[in-house]
Structures are given as C-alpha cells and as structure tokens.
Amino acid sequence: MTTGARRRMGVEERRRQLIAVALELFSRRSPDEVSIDDIAGAAGISRPLVYHYFPGKHSLYEAAVRVAAEELTARFVEPPEGPLGARLARVMGRYFDFVAEHGPGFSALLRGGGAIGSPGTGAVIDEVRRKAYEQMLLHLELDAPGPRLELVIRSWVGLAETTALTWLEGRRIPREELQLQLVHDFMALAVVTATTDDETAALVRRIIAQEPLDGAFGEFVTRLLSILDGTPAGKHDMWSG
Amino acid sequence: MTTGARRRMGVEERRRQLIAVALELFSRRSPDEVSIDDIAGAAGISRPLVYHYFPGKHSLYEAAVRVAAEELTARFVEPPEGPLGARLARVMGRYFDFVAEHGPGFSALLRGGGAIGSPGTGAVIDEVRRKAYEQMLLHLELDAPGPRLELVIRSWVGLAETTALTWLEGRRIPREELQLQLVHDFMALAVVTATTDDETAALVRRIIAQEPLDGAFGEFVTRLLSILDGTPAGKHDMWSG
Numbered sequence A, B: 001m002t003t004g005a006r007r008r009m010g011v012e013e014r015r016r017q018l019i020a021v022a023l024e025l026f027s028r029r030s031p032d033e034v035s036i037d038d039i040a041g042a043a044g045i046s047r048p049l050v051y052h053y054f055p056g057k058h059s060l061y062e063a064a065v066r067v068a069a070e071e072l073t074a075r076f077v078e079p080p081e082g083p084l085g086a087r088l089a090r091v092m093g094r095y096f097d098f099v100a101e102h103g104p105g106f107s108a109l110l111r112g113g114g115a116i117g118s119p120g121t122g123a124v125i126d127e128v129r130r131k132a133y134e135q136m137l138l139h140l141e142l143d144a145p146g147p148r149l150e151l152v153i154r155s156w157v158g159l160a161e162t163t164a165l166t167w168l169e170g171r172r173i174p175r176e177e178l179q180l181q182l183v184h185d186f187m188a189l190a191v192v193t194a195t196t197d198d199e200t201a202a203l204v205r206r207i208i209a210q211e212p213l214d215g216a217f218g219e220f221v222t223r224l225l226s227i228l229d230g231t232p233a234g235k236h237d238m239w240s241g
Helices: A002-026 A036-043 A047-053 A057-076 A084-110 A119-139 A147-170 A175-194 A198-210 A216-229 A233-240 B002-026 B036-043 B047-053 B057-076 B084-110 B119-139 B147-170 B175-194 B198-210 B216-229 B233-240
Strands: none
Touching (some): A002 A036, A002 A084, A036 A047, A036 A057, A057 A084, A084 A147, A147 A175, A147 A198, A147 B147, A175 A198, A175 B175, B002 B047, B084 B175, B119 B147, B147 B198
C-alpha cells in the first residue's frame, strides 16, 4: 500500500514537472514550435518516458493550459475593499504580469492554438473568461445584471485580451500605461451603455459617487476635460452642454 | 482544348456549389456538427463525389471560411463621404447582417473552430481583421498611426467581434442598438487614449469638429450629458469641471 501510494505521488510529481517545463518553453516559443523531444530534453528524461506520462503532445498541452488557467484566475482575486478604480488597476497589473511571463504561449492559445488547439483548450479559455466576469460582478456588487450590463463587462474582458495580445506583438507601449488605460476603458464602455440602459446608468452613478477625485477614475476625468478644453471654442458646447 | 476548358469550369462550379451548401449548413449548425454526408445530401451528390472535389472536411471547411471572409470584407467597403459616425453605423449594419446570416458558423470560427479549426482558418481571421483595420485608416484619413492609435482601432475591431459573439448567444438585445453602440464605443475608446496620446487627441478633435450635432456621435454626447446631469450634485463637478 505504502509503495503504491508513493508511486502514485511520483507520477503526479513527474507530470507537474513536465507541465512546468512545457510552460517554461511555451513562454519563449509558440507551442507549435516546441516538440516532445524539446520537452524531454529540458526535463532530462527520454522521449518514451514523456509519452508514459502524457499520451501525446495534445494531452500535455491541454494539461499545461489548465495549470496556466488556474494560475491566471488566482490572480484575478482582489479583496472587494477600497476604490474600485484602484482595485481594477491592481488586477490589471497582475494580468499583465501573467501575460508578460507567458508571452508566446498566451498569444498562441488565444489565437486558436494553431495546430495544437482543441475544443478542450477552447473550453478552458471560456472558463477563464467566465471567472473574470464573476470577479467583476463581485467588485461591482451585482448579482444578475441584465443583458446590456452583462455585455459591458464581458466585452471589457475581451478588450483586455485584445489589448494584451497587441501589446505582446512588439511591446511598443509601456504596460503600466495599458493597465491604467484598461481601467478607464471599462468606465468608458459603461458610460456608452449608460446612455441607453438605466441599470448601467445607475452603476455608473454609484461608481462616480464612491470614487475619490485623485483615484484611477478621477485622474482620467481630469485628463479628459483637458482634451475637451483644447477643442475649437464653437464645438466645445457639444461636450460641456 | 474546348472540352478541357469546360471540364475545368465544371470543377470550379461544383466546388462553389459545395462551398455554398456548406456555408448554408454552417449558418444553422456548428461546423463540428455538420458531416460530409450532410453536405453530400444537401448538394444531391454522393459522399465519394464530395471527396473528389475536396480531399476532406478540413479542406472544404477552409475553402468555405475563405469565401465567407471575402464576403465579409466586401461589406466593410464604404465610400469615405459624409459624417464619420454615419459611415461607421452603415458598416456596423452590414457587419451584423453578415453575423446574423452566418450565426453558428461565425461563432464556431471565432471560438477557435472547435475540432475543425486550423492554422489556415486562423490566418484567414487575421487577414479579415487586417482589412477592417485598413478600412478604418481610410475613413480616419490616417496613413501610419503610432502604436497607441493603432491599438485603439485594432481593439475596437476586437470589441465588435466580442459584441457580435455575445449577441449571437441569445439575441437578447436588438442588433440596431448594438450597431450604434459600437460606433459610440469607438469614440469612447479613442477619447480614453486621447487623454494620454497627442495623436489620438488630434484625431478626436478633428472628428468632433467635422461631426454634425444631430449625427451618430452628436446624439451620443447629448445622451451622455443627460446621464451626467443625473449624478448627485456634489459629484457632478467631477465631470463638468
């Protein structure tokens, strides 16, 4: 019994090691460009031994995607305390940490996984998006929002992905700038929907009422007004009423 | 020679017919759920004859995706005349026409294609996104925007995809509302980036200066101000300065 238990532990440890090695390789090269030989070599074991733990590259890839997804969703967790803008900014900081650490693997996965993507990895991505959505509900103190407010939140989660993917292409914009921009983007998308949806309008008013003037949202509004001040005098009325 | 030319025409015609049949089936069911037998049956030919024109389901799927992509990019084309907001609203209308017509096929493709997705179909999606980006450059009268303005445009293209995918899940929001919302979303994302990027700020000022007060953007600003008027008096200063 004891020996059997030890052997099972050993299998799990070896599987975890191979997943960690694979994730490390996927952080430097696209998964399509990483072979089982590369993984065996980096783990210091033989190619047949890798196949002993994972029946094929697809199964190792899917296991690695699941471990990475757990790591990412753990980073979404933020205590629901203090100004909302500051909370979202901290979550965006940890999101970009993850994106920066997993670079090519993150890009390949979200671009459909290339030849190695599968319905299984697609389901893992959907689950991560659902968890991001649920964390937002928690912070926004919402239970079951209507379809318009749900769309605001889910489309913002998608916007964070697109922004991160574009950033990874050449890292031409400082990530700190994009992290804060995404916080402001959330408010901007909410305000657009608030112009036609009462539930979203009530949320926007509640956020504005709770947000400090020197916080992530207050700073944004100050900058916004400085842009609008620069518009031709005759057109400025359009924004200021 | 004449007979040979006719036979080649016949092959192309048959291929086009099979692609049209496949796209029609993908508009009602996910491509993963459509078999070669279904396609053969709908086309009124035998299963082996389908394989004569396409070596397998993947090759027929990829050909169908290419035809659908051409159809979609043709709908992006809009004369660069009149107010920008109205132009974008017309393009969004045609985009949602396409999305509504291709429902399950569109969803499956953008969610990685399930078991039938491939690097080839991923490349077609990237090409459609690139063409959407180029059309936007044309309308915004931009040649080679800096990385921040490029990100605004590309992330808006992604936002249109996410919005369309979410709409397809239950069609719970009238599509006309989402088409106009996406026009406003573009302006909102541009304004956010304009608060830190001079090039985007100049573009926003140019759009505001050219846009009629009763156009798609003018109407949005009017609604926006009515929301902000509803905020508690003490906090209203935050937005109006």
